[in-house]
Amino acid sequence: MLSQAAFLLALAASATAHMKLDYPVPYGNSTLNNSPLEVADFPCKQRPGVYDITVMNQWNAGETKDISFIGSAVHGGGSCQFSLTTDPQPSEKSQWKVIHSIVGGCPANVEGNLVEGQQPGTFPVQMPSNIPDGQYTFAWTWLNKIGNREFYMNCAPVQVGSGSGASTQSVAAALSPLPDMFVVNLPSASCQTTHGQDFDYPDPGQSLVRGVGANLGHDLSNDGPGCGIMTKLGAGNGQLGTPTQPTASAQPPSSESPAATSAPAAIPSNGGGVFAPGASSAAAAEPTTTPTIPVAEPTATAVPSQPSSTPEQPVSSAAPQIPDNGTTPSHGGDCTPCTSDGAVVCIGTSQFGLCNRGCAVAQDLAAGMMCSGGAVVASTKRSFKFPRAHLHRRHGSSHFV
Known part of the structure; x- marks a missing residue:
């Protein structure tokens, strides 16, 4: 009889005094x-202004914060999870990762309310x-x-x-x-x-506290397709994104909030926005100039005797072939500036260079060759006044009438 009375009292209290998150200060605090x-x-108790930021809660890596609640209808306690997502405005596609679980005694370790x-x-x-x-x-x-x-769920913005x-x-x-995150x-x-029962999460994670005197249980009724779908809602689409950067609209913690003792007076801003997947939000490094390897200026003594075959003076396949008469190139020591490596450069009318x-x-041109108009050409034209007999011998008389 007493247990039935306690149950009815719990139901009556639940109409006006359910629990909600006090700290970290939740999104849309005035409408929650x-x-x-x-x-x-789902998720985060959707409503107009659900993701309005009243306070950006500062919570650094490795730091422990005391999570607190408002209300009196604790329904005999139960089990809680504390989770994170990278999404600034979570949806049913968001993936939630549990950082701490409490089995039994949350948000209070009492028999009723x-x-x-x-x-x-x-x-x-x-x-x-x-x-x-x-x-x-x-x-x-x-x-x-x-x-x-x-199933209760409140959400809050946190900055690490x-x-x-x-x-x-x-x-x-x-x-x-x-x-x-487990949903049911x-x-x-x-x-x-x-x-x-104080529900015993099937995978609470390594950060776990079990309440004193907890009545552990993991029974689920209607264990069919409904449970198979519902309990995986916390996985969302199974993909973690990247956390957002600070925005200019982020507000410093109120002096009335517990955050005031641990959060900075102002949240730095770097323009905001969601990072592209896989991209780092770190400031781009200053561009660096690739050092240029110095090249020694060629000297006259470094010129080989056979320019057509030495690697120090490569000959472009597009360059005209220079006749070779067996003579040794001149080593005059003069350097004529040029712009296209491997190209043939006319130097005066009787010399060339690569x-x-x-x-x-x-270098001296071969006999019978000269530079004209920037190209190597034959210096004399062959005469066509050959003896007729010579023409017969080479071409046959039928070519000439």
């Missing part, structure tokens, strides 16, 4: 009520020490122990470090090993926990 979620409310003068407990939760800087969305989820089968510097890869390295009782008709690293060294 303390009722459990309906299906359309709080009485006048009692306050819900505070729960220390540590931010992962390896999480990169950035702005994340924090979530508190709760499965109540007694009363209607309900300076709020910039993370990439998809670095965030994935920190959060991917953590379990996905949404709606309870499809999949629900058991009244009177352009090598901006310098063409003069």
Whole structure:
């Protein structure tokens, strides 16, 4: 009889005094009520202004914060999870990663609801020490122990470090090993926990506290397609993104909030926006100039005796072939400036050079050749006054009449 009375009192209290997140200061704090979620409310209790930022909660890597609540209808406690997502405005596609689980006694370790003068407990939760800087969305989820089968979820913006510097890869390295947030009782008709049990999460993660005297249980009714789909809602699309950078609209913590003791007076801004997947938010490094390897100026003594075959003076395949009469090129020592390496450069009318690293060294042309108009040509034209007999011998008389 007493237990039935306690149950009825719990139901009556739940109409006006459900629980909601106090710290970290939640999104849309002025519009957030303390009722459990309906299906359309997932995630973060959807409503107009659901992601309005009242306070940007500073919470650095490795730092422990005391999570606190407002309300008195604690429904005999139950089990809570504390999770993160990289999405600044989470949706049903967001993936939530659990950083801490409490099984039994959350948000208070009492048999029913709080009485006048009692306050819900505070729960220390540590931010992962390896999480990169950035702005994340924090979530508190709760499965109540007694009363209607309900699912509670409030969300809050948190900034780790300076709020910039993370990439998809670095965030994935920190959060991917953590379990996905567990969702049930949404709606309870499809999949629900058991009244009177402190639900024992199938994968609570390594950061876990079990409440004193907890009545552990993991029974789920309607364990069919409904449970198979619902319990995986916390996984979203199974893809972690990158946290956002600080925006100019982010507000410093209020002096009335616990955040005021640990958050900076102002949140730095670097323009905001979501990082492209895989890209780093770190400031781009100053461009550097690739050092130019100095090239020694060629000298006359470095000119080989056979320019057509030495690697120091490569001959372009497009360059005209220079006749070779067996003579040794002149080593005059003069350097004629040029621009196209490997090209043949006319030097006067009787000399040429191969352009090598901006310098063409003069060499004598073969007999019968000359430079004219920048090209090597024959210096004399062959006479066509040959004896007729010679023409017959070479071409045959039929070619000439």
